[in-house]
Amino acid sequence: xxxxxxxxxxxxxxxxxxxxxxxxxxxxxxxxxxxxxxxxxxxxxxxxxxxxxxxxxxxxxxxxxxxxxxxxxxxxxxxxxxxxxxxxxxxxxxxxxxxxxxxxxxxxxxxxxxxxxxxxxxxxxxxxxxxxxxxxxxxxxxxxxxxxxxxxxxxxxxxxxxxxxxxxxxxxxxxxxxxxxxxxxxxxxxxxxxxxxxxxxxxxxxxxxxxxxxxxxxxxxxxxxxxxxxxxxxxxxxxxxxxxxxxxxxxxxxxxxxxxxxxxxxxxxxxxxxxxxxxxxxxxxxxxxxxxxxxxxxxxxxxxxxxxxxxxxxxxxxxxxxxxxxxxxxxxxxxxxxxxxxxxxxxxxxxxxxxxxxxxxxxxxxxxxxxxxxxxxxxxxxxxxx
Amino acid sequence: xxxxxxxxxxxxxxxxxxxxxxxxxxxxxxxxxxxxxxxxxxxxxxxxxxxxxxxxxxxxxxxxxxxxxxxxxxxxxxxxxxxxxxxxxxxxxxxxxxxxxxxxxxxxxxxxxxxxxxxxxxxxxxxxxxxxxxxxxxxxxxxxxxxxxxxxxxxxxxxxxxxxxxxxxxxxxxxxxxxxxxxxxxxxxxxxxxxxxxxxxxxxxxxxxxxxxxxxxxxxxxxxxxxxxxxxxxxxxxxxxxxxxxxxxxxxxxxxxxxxxxxxxxxxxxxxxxxxxxxxxxxxxxxxxxxxxxxxxxxxxxxxxxxxxxxxxxxxxxxxxxxxxxxxxxxxxxxxxxxxxxxxxxxxxxxxxxxxxxxxxxxxxxxxxxxxxxxxxxxxxxxxxxxxxxxxxxxxxxxxxxxxxxxxxxxxxxxxxxxxxxxxxxxxxxxxxxxxxxxxxxxxxxxxx
Numbered sequence: 001x002x003x004x005x006x007x008x009x010x011x012x013x014x015x016x017x018x019x020x021x022x023x024x025x026x027x028x029x030x031x032x033x034x035x036x037x038x039x040x041x042x043x044x045x046x047x048x049x050x051x052x053x054x055x056x057x058x059x060x061x062x063x064x065x066x067x068x069x070x071x072x073x074x075x076x077x078x079x080x081x082x083x084x085x086x087x088x089x090x091x092x093x094x095x096x097x098x099x100x101x102x103x104x105x106x107x108x109x110x111x112x113x114x115x116x117x118x119x120x121x122x123x124x125x126x127x128x129x130x131x132x133x134x135x136x137x138x139x140x141x142x143x144x145x146x147x148x149x150x151x152x153x154x155x156x157x158x159x160x161x162x163x164x165x166x167x168x169x170x171x172x173x174x175x176x177x178x179x180x181x182x183x184x185x186x187x188x189x190x191x192x193x194x195x196x197x198x199x200x201x202x203x204x205x206x207x208x209x210x211x212x213x214x215x216x217x218x219x220x221x222x223x224x225x226x227x228x229x230x231x232x233x234x235x236x237x238x239x240x241x242x243x244x245x246x247x248x249x250x251x252x253x254x255x256x257x258x259x260x261x262x263x264x265x266x267x268x269x270x271x272x273x274x275x276x277x278x279x280x281x282x283x284x285x286x287x288x289x290x291x292x293x294x295x296x297x298x299x300x301x302x303x304x305x306x307x308x309x310x311x312x313x314x315x316x317x318x319x320x321x322x323x324x325x326x327x328x329x330x331x332x333x334x335x336x337x338x339x340x341x342x343x344x345x346x347x348x349x350x351x352x353x354x355x356x357x358x359x360x361x362x363x364x365x366x367x368x369x370x371x372x373x374x375x376x377x378x379x380x381x382x383x384x385x386x
Numbered sequence: 387x388x389x390x391x392x393x394x395x396x397x398x399x400x401x402x403x404x405x406x407x408x409x410x411x412x413x414x415x416x417x418x419x420x421x422x423x424x425x426x427x428x429x430x431x432x433x434x435x436x437x438x439x440x441x442x443x444x445x446x447x448x449x450x451x452x453x454x455x456x457x458x459x460x461x462x463x464x465x466x467x468x469x470x471x472x473x474x475x476x477x478x479x480x481x482x483x484x485x486x487x488x489x490x491x492x493x494x495x496x497x498x499x500x501x502x503x504x505x506x507x508x509x510x511x512x513x514x515x516x517x518x519x520x521x522x523x524x525x526x527x528x529x530x531x532x533x534x535x536x537x538x539x540x541x542x543x544x545x546x547x548x549x550x551x552x553x554x555x556x557x558x559x560x561x562x563x564x565x566x567x568x569x570x571x572x573x574x575x576x577x578x579x580x581x582x583x584x585x586x587x588x589x590x591x592x593x594x595x596x597x598x599x600x601x602x603x604x605x606x607x608x609x610x611x612x613x614x615x616x617x618x619x620x621x622x623x624x625x626x627x628x629x630x631x632x633x634x635x636x637x638x639x640x641x642x643x644x645x646x647x648x649x650x651x652x653x654x655x656x657x658x659x660x661x662x663x664x665x666x667x668x669x670x671x672x673x674x675x676x677x678x679x680x681x682x683x684x685x686x687x688x689x690x691x692x693x694x695x696x697x698x699x700x701x702x703x704x705x706x707x708x709x710x711x712x713x714x715x716x717x718x719x720x721x722x723x724x725x726x727x728x729x730x731x732x733x734x735x736x737x738x739x740x741x742x743x744x745x746x747x748x749x750x751x752x753x754x755x756x757x758x759x760x761x762x763x764x765x766x767x768x769x770x771x772x773x774x775x776x777x778x779x780x781x782x783x784x785x786x787x788x789x790x791x792x793x794x795x796x797x798x799x800x801x802x803x804x805x806x807x808x809x810x811x812x813x814x815x816x817x818x819x820x821x822x823x824x825x826x827x828x829x830x831x832x833x834x835x
Contacts (some may be wrong), residue, residue, distance in 0.1 A: 037727025053759025
């Protein structure tokens with residue numbers, strides 16, 4: 001027998017029944033089942049079950065986030081290098097970025113995990129794998145410059161108020177990671193405003209990092225050329241060599257992750273495609289409206305798609321099945337409206353430069369209603385059987 | 387012949403398909419009539435232990451309609467009447483007579499000739515079937531209860547295939563029985579104007595070899611489970627509300643009915659399959675209610691013996707086959723806990739999802755009787771919706787059922803559920819969806835009663 005398994009089996013008695021640490025049973029269970037995949041015998045029909053379980057389901061989201069994460073670390077280092085006036089090699093940039101990003105992720109996981117274990121112990125249920133995803137998604141939406149205590153406060157709000165008060169994974173109606181981010185966004189606007197998002201920038205005079213979405217063209221200049229002049233050319237935005245939140249900058253990496261999720265059918269393609277369609281249609285409509293050529297109104301679909309956190313949000317946040325609609329037509333509408341509202345908020349609302357987070361949270365609230373309408377329609381088409 | 391367009395179901399190819407050849411096994415020592423596989427029955431015993439019985443002697447009837455008999459499939463004495471919890475009848479076990487040289491002592495029922503069929507009233511045929519112990523072959527939707535004799539069904543669905551993927555092949559069941567089958571169809575025409583006979587796509591070519599059988603097949607269904615289930619067929623064919631109370635019957639039972647009516651003797655022969663992963667066993671001819679251990683052999687491991695991997699019941703090796711059961715599936719237990727098992731590439735793991743490399747290969751897979759994970763909360767992923775053959779949304783229905791909102795559940799189509807088990811199969815959160823749906827249907831049934 002595996003020595004690790006032996007160790008777990010021998011220490012199980014401390015965590016169960018009247019053992020010394022029986023309150024930590026959820027933590028023990030989570031560790032044990034993470035290491036050794038449980039597979040008890042079925043006792044009800046059907047006597048056979050699929051090999052897919054929630055652990056694998058959630059791990060696949062983590063895998064899809066790896067390109068975004070690795071590029072995010074690299075880019076953070078790279079941007080920090082620019083701010084210090086140096087150009088780093090890949091490894092230098094990666095290590096420099098790790099110094100900023102890894103602590104954020106560690107704080108997010110450890111603080112969030114603490115709440116998960118606490119609630120699991122109180123409610124006597126098992127720790128759900130959903131947190132593995134939340135704990136990684138949340139830091140990726142943050143700027144690398146964020147103070148670590150804010151990360152802790154944000155993830156606490158996301159997990160406790162966004163999820164656990166409703167009864168835990170499966171019962172939350174808002175995406176917990178985005179709830180946490182929204183909390184930080186409104187509570188600590190200075191660190192989240194998008195003006196000082198380059199790591200190491202604050203220690204150097206005269207460098208002010210801004211994200212693409214906060215750019216406004218000077219009088220008489222087009223927004224697209226203004227963007228290019230500030231380093232936000234379309235190719236830079238697509239590849240991601242621009243300042244921004246850790247995970248959101250590279251459209252390419254987001255697309256890679258989204259493709260992985262679509263091919264493995266972990267995420268529903270209807271939300272992603274619907275969202276991109278909504279964004280493109282709305283941004284074209286704004287593009288065709290005369291005037292406003294110096295603002296994001298006139299940026300056109302490609303800039304809207306690649307700038308900001310839209311692709312990250314629609315691929316990884318909006319596709320969270322718990323807070324998205326459960327019906328296919330509902331998913332199309334849900335996705336489309338996220339794209340629509342993202343552009344509306346970016347263009348028509350001077351208070352917020354980025355609209356994806358608010359658009360997704362807003363549509364999360366409407367997801368049950370979309371489901372309700374679709375189910376009503378489906379029921380009306382069924383031949384009643386009562 | 388029309389094709390029925392069914393797109394959702396279990397499409398993984400499995401090992402263990404039985405061979406088409408047929409063998410006969412020696413007469414068993416004991417046989418039994420089980421009450422566990424008869425939905426909703428409230429049995430009333432008509433015999434005591436040690437009573438001698440002939441082939442066709444009623445053993446118990448249904449308290450809800452005492453004229454519906456369940457008769458002895460052999461001659462001998464009642465060896466034991468087994469009760470379960472709350473004195474629920476489990477089995478009536480009969481020790482077969484060895485003295486009479488294995489010849490059955492039949493109770494002679496009334497007979498019916500082909501020419502009489504049009505002149506005899508329907509009630510008379512009903513009575514003959516009830517006395518002969520075969521009326522219960524008619525099952526009535528929506529809950530698949532024993533058919534109500536006073537109800538004229540809008541259609542009767544005859545299914546050539548059983549409840550499991552590897553139930554007996556219709557060729558093995560109907561070989562040499564086509565005349566009985568045809569007579570059975572004309573009996574059905576006395577009960578309903580619309581007779582539907584469905585066959586699996588892949589069975590058509592071998593059924594062609596059976597004389598004149600093909601002309602009775604009205605609909606062809608695709609070759610994946612549970613496209614041939616009468617519940618699925620009804621869902622796809624029905625156009626009005628009244629058709630929800632259609633009947634269904636299996637082709638094997640139809641042949642039994644025809645034999646009973648034509649010969650006046652209770653037919654005892656059954657064709658069963660015993661399937662196991664990586665095994666290719668022949669079809670077996672045996673007697674109704676044969677002991678499980680005679681069919682499955684002795685099993686030394688932890689394997690689960692069921693009468694259908696998706697919607698059968700789990701049986702002990704000491705028990706006997708039920709009236710409605712004609713397949714035994716031995717599912718091996720693979721309880722080892724793999725290190726980091728949740729993230730293995732999984733070239734051989736069967737799955738309906740796209741998250742294992744095995745979904746790229748077409749090689750037959752082995753299913754085991756393990757859950758592959760622990761129960762979690764529903765995350766609304768929609769795997770159950772994507773696999774449900776009757777377009778239900780199990781994720782929403784169970785939420786209605788768990789909050790006791792039976793009205794909503796019924797509106798969502800709960801009674802269309804054919805208990806195929808695929809929602810529970812596919813659920814990554816390992817929620818017992820089929821069980822909750824099934825309880826909901828039963829609760830509704832009891833409510834109405």
